Amino acid sequence: MEGFKMEQKKKSKQELRSEETKRSIAEAAGKLFTERGYDTVTMREIAKEANCSHTTIYLYFKDKEALLEQLAIPPLQTLEAAFVSVMNQESLDPTGKLKEISRDFLRFCLSHRSMVTVIFNVKSVRVDEVNPTGEVNQLRTSLFSYLTESVNRIIPADTSEERINQTRIYFFVMNGMVSTYLNSEEPLEPLLERIIPLLDQSIEIVLLGMKHKLEQAQEPVNGQAKGQKDKEKSKKDKKQKDKQK
């Protein structure tokens, strides 16, 4: 009141109100994006949900895209923190850690359905804009490196290439689960309850498969047969390609 600012410490009424507005917009946008997807939701709808004018949104967010982006950062940070926390949990073995962060990751993706598309799609990494999603990109990279690292710690692969491929397969499973259930209309919690066991099982199977695959590889007798099959098929691929068009 009497010209005596607490520099950052105490926020003025206006500042508080401002933050509240921004928060309510973000919340509304998050809710609607999640429910109905980015494209389908209009700025006016967000405003209505946030109980403010649609023009107010532009006070806090440059445009619709920026809104989405900003919306993504906090959850991503939370997720990253969760990852770190798991990695530091000494009571868990590497497999346990992998399962745990995989669960966190799945939960995150299905909790922020619409954002996933934007966050993890190639689109947001388009090169035609200079660092379009700087912080988002950083976070994403960080998250993926946790996952990658976590997989790599488990698999005793000999060559780097083998390791990379195996990591990829792990990602296929994760990506596949997310894609599969991204558009599900089932409410989040029951859905997760249902599919987290599936996730665990999948990870177990994949890890088990990788392990035995590596053992096989050390017994060249089996490996050869496989190689032949592949060659047969690649011929057929060529033909197939011409037909489809």
Next chain:
Amino acid sequence: MEGFKMEQKKKSKQELRSEETKRSIAEAAGKLFTERGYDTVTMREIAKEANCSHTTIYLYFKDKEALLEQLAIPPLQTLEAAFVSVMNQESLDPTGKLKEISRDFLRFCLSHRSMVTVIFNVKSVRVDEVNPTGEVNQLRTSLFSYLTESVNRIIPADTSEERINQTRIYFFVMNGMVSTYLNSEEPLEPLLERIIPLLDQSIEIVLLGMKHKLEQAQEPVNGQAKGQKDKEKSKKDKKQKDKQK
């Protein structure tokens, strides 16, 4: 009767022109849909790409949706034919068949990227329109049943639930691969060359994993340890949930 003419043989210039136009529209639409998605692409853009007026498109396709559908049907039919052909190929064992149709499927998805979203997404199965994509739906169902059946023939699962779950895991991998490379900017052929081995490997690993998982299940000693870990984690899940919102 007399001199029976093959009237169908020679097409008039006009017919040729017409076909060429239709083809070029379909091509343009396919390209743009693939590159940028159904919703984003406008009829005028398609027309420009096809070097015709946007009204011309309506000469050949009822509306935008019909355009997409017509674009999707022939490739889907080709793919189905390929599936059938593989299934009838006696020289292949069940695993060989699964790998083969998986390759076909992957190739198809990446050759018709954008359509994949529309064809395989839940959205296109909306029930609020009368038979909106009748034929497309049928084809899709058929394709999936081939894949499912093909997986089921390999896995010696005891219970039906186990079988279903394992099929799901297979689909996660497939879905994951498709999702992962759907937006890749790499040209199709090199891309496929690169990832088909990965697909084969993934299938092998998953099948191998499933096999050993089943064996494990019959040795309850190992199963117990795992059970404990799971319980620890599910506690953490609850907390996590509250933070994210």
Next chain:
Amino acid sequence: MEGFKMEQKKKSKQELRSEETKRSIAEAAGKLFTERGYDTVTMREIAKEANCSHTTIYLYFKDKEALLEQLAIPPLQTLEAAFVSVMNQESLDPTGKLKEISRDFLRFCLSHRSMVTVIFNVKSVRVDEVNPTGEVNQLRTSLFSYLTESVNRIIPADTSEERINQTRIYFFVMNGMVSTYLNSEEPLEPLLERIIPLLDQSIEIVLLGMKHKLEQAQEPVNGQAKGQKDKEKSKKDKKQKDKQK
């Protein structure tokens, strides 16, 4: 065949075919215009109904408007002929003639519903085009003069102005009946059966009213009272005008 033309007399096959096409277009257009109105009907619909290409229409009619116009001429001519025939029918007294041509007129209007709008609307007399509907206008004028004349022969009005006004009233009734039933969905014949007695009655009433009105006018005592009422009302008119806006 042998280079021996009958000048106009015998029509070549082509000419016959051509006439048939034109006729079938006109018929189709007439039918559709009548059923659904000028604006709603498209050239392609007319073509489909006429079993020809929509471009063919342009061979015979400059454009859609011309089509409508040409469509109007023959029925108008028929109607005019009917008028003439009635006027020459010696067995009918003036009132009988008026009733008769009024019936013909009503029947015509309701048989060619959609055209009526174009034929009798002020629009088609727009001054911004040079003689836009030459022949149609002529016919129309002729028809109206028959009606006018027919009314005038009955009424023993003293002044020309009185006569004109009385003619107008007759036209209001006619116009009113046509307007009222123009959009009726009742089939033509039952409709006419139903309303022609009404037409007769209306004419009788109007003629009767005119007759007695004239008689009244020759007894100034009553006329005065009327004049007063009118003045009262015209004051109110002024106020009313300002409110509505």
Next chain:
Amino acid sequence: MEGFKMEQKKKSKQELRSEETKRSIAEAAGKLFTERGYDTVTMREIAKEANCSHTTIYLYFKDKEALLEQLAIPPLQTLEAAFVSVMNQESLDPTGKLKEISRDFLRFCLSHRSMVTVIFNVKSVRVDEVNPTGEVNQLRTSLFSYLTESVNRIIPADTSEERINQTRIYFFVMNGMVSTYLNSEEPLEPLLERIIPLLDQSIEIVLLGMKHKLEQAQEPVNGQAKGQKDKEKSKKDKKQKDKQK
């Protein structure tokens, strides 16, 4: 409580601007609809006439149809109020009342020319939409019932059918006048000045005619001659019908 403010009194500049815009849109639409009809006028034209963007129109009116409807309601209400006021005017005898509301009605129709088509045409009563013009329909019904009732009070008809027919004839005259002058390019006021006497005269004549018609009916001697004439004519009707097609 304290100093109770008449908040409604002073409108902010913005509110004023908004109202002005809405008004100018309504005015423009009214003018254009009147001049050229509902279908022919485009939203963009209205916008241009109202000096605003066509999108602005959608700020104030849901769509084109709503625009028309909103345009129609206030004048109809005014007209209804005028009817009520006349009916309560004790100084007027039934005939005076009929004349008065007829004048109001005519004035209304010619003041809102284009809307008349939409408001009073059968088309706008289509049942295939749920209460499309609810209030408009109600008002219209109310207006007509005032007119009907007003006519019925004057005519001493014996049977209900006679009464109905006579009411119809009255409506033909009204409808005919409106139709006749609906498209007149003459400015409203001079036009009304010119034709309101005509309206009065018409009503007088029709009422007079009806009165004497009824008297005639009670003297069967005259009635017979008329009956004969009618029969002659109905024969000719049949022939006429076949020619016109």
Next chain:
DNA sequence: GATGAATGAGCCTTCATTCAT
């Protein structure tokens, strides 16, 4: 800080009409 007013770009679609065969 917040908002209502206003807009331009753009979307899908239809139609009368012309062009080339």
Next chain:
DNA sequence: AATGAATGAAGGCTCATTCAT
């Protein structure tokens, strides 16, 4: 004579965004 191919103009409408208060 007749037609299929093709098109420009236009229509109603929505949306993200800016302007001025």
